[in-house]
Amino acid sequence: METPTKTARRSLAYRSLDAARIIDTAVAVRGRIQEKFPRAGLCKIASEVELVALESAERAASCAKPQWQIRVVAVALTLVGVAGVLMLVTHLRFNFSNEGVSQLLQDIYNILNDMILFGVGLVFLWSWEGRIKRGRALRALHELRSLAHIVDMHQFTKDPESLLKLKPEETVQPKGPVNQEELIRYLVFCTDLLGLFGKISALYAQELLDGIVLASVTEIEELSTSLSQKIWQKIAIIERREERGEAGKGRTALAG
Numbered sequence: 066m067e068t069p070t071k072t073a074r075r076s077l078a079y080r081s082l083d084a085a086r087i088i089d090t091a092v093a094v095r096g097r098i099q100e101k102f103p104r105a106g107l108c109k110i111a112s113e114v115e116l117v118a119l120e121s122a123e124r125a126a127s128c129a130k131p132q133w134q135i136r137v138v139a140v141a142l143t144l145v146g147v148a149g150v151l152m153l154v155t156h157l158r159f160n161f162s163n164e165g166v167s168q169l170l171q172d173i174y175n176i177l178n179d180m181i182l183f184g185v186g187l188v189f190l191w192s193w194e195g196r197i198k199r200g201r202a203l204r205a206l207h208e209l210r211s212l213a214h215i216v217d218m219h220q221f222t223k224d225p226e227s228l229l230k231l232k233p234e235e236t237v238q239p240k241g242p243v244n245q246e247e248l249i250r251y252l253v254f255c256t257d258l259l260g261l262f263g264k265i266s267a268l269y270a271q272e273l274l275d276g277i278v279l280a281s282v283t284e285i286e287e288l289s290t291s292l293s294q295k296i297w298q299k300i301a302i303i304e305r306r307e308e309r310g311e312a313g314k315g316r317t318a319l320a321g
Contacts, residue, residue, distance in 0.1 A: 082271055084122035087264050091118040094257045101250060102242070107219050107258075110212070114258055114265075117208060121265045124205050128198045129272040135194045142190055146183050150176075199278055202269040206281045209262045210288065217292045220255045220299075223248055245303055252296050252303075259289040259296075 095111035102108055223242065242248040263286040270282040 082264065082267055084118075084125065084268055087261070087268070088115070088118045088122060090264075091115040091261055094254070094261065097257075098254050101247075101254075105251070107216075107251065107254060110216060110219065111254075111258060114212060114261055117212065118261070118265050121205055121209075121268055124201060125268040125272045128202055128269065132194045132197065135197065139190045139193060143187060146186065150180060150183055195275065198273055199275050202273055202275070202278045203281060206266055206269060206278070206285060209266050209285055213259060213262050213285065213288055213292060216255050216258050217295075220252055220296055223251060245306075249300055249303055252300050256293045256296050259293045263289045 091111075091114055095108075095115045098105075098111045099108050242251045266282045266285040270279050
C-alpha cells in the first residue's frame, strides 16, 4: 500500500512538463517520418525539430538556474550606491549648522534627486538577470516560430491534383507521397511536428515567470493550432474526395 508521501510525489510528476518525455516524443516522430518518407524534406525538418527539442531542454534548464555572476555584480554595485547615498546624507547633516535655510533646502532637493536616480538604477540592475534570460528565451522561441512556418510551407504544395500527374513509368522514386493515403499520412506528420512546437515552447514558460515570454509562448501555441486546423481541413477534403471516388466506382460496377 502506498503512503501519502509517495502518492503526493507521484502526483507532482504530472504537474509539470518533463523535457525528457518531449525529447523522446520528438525522436519517435522523426523515426516515423524517416521510416515512411526517408527522402522527403519533412524528414530533415523532423531531425531539426529533434535537435531543437534537445537544445530547448538545456536552455530552459539554464534559464531556471540563478546567474551568480550577474547577482554578484548587482550586489557590489548596490553596496557602492548605498555607500554613496550615506555619504551624501552625512554631508548634509555635517553642513546643517554652517549653511542657511535656502542652501539646506537645495542640498535636500539634490539628495532626493540622487536617491530617485539610485532607486531607478537599482530596479534596472536587479532586473538585469531577468532581461538576459528573457532575451535568450525569445531568441529560441523565434526559432520555433520559424520552424512552424517551414513545416506549413512543406505541406502547402502537397495536394491530390499533383499526385495525379505522377506517371507510373517514372524511374526516379519520388521524395514525397505518391498517393492519397500517403498524402494523408504526410499531412498527419506535419500536425505532429506542429504539436511538438507548442510543447517545446511551453518549457520556457514553465521555467521563466515572465509575461513577455508567456505571451510569446501563447502566440506559438496559437500559431501551431491554427496551422494544424488548416491541415486537418485539407485532410478532411481529401478523405471526402476519396469517398466520392469509391462511391462512383461502386455505382459503375453495379451499372455494369
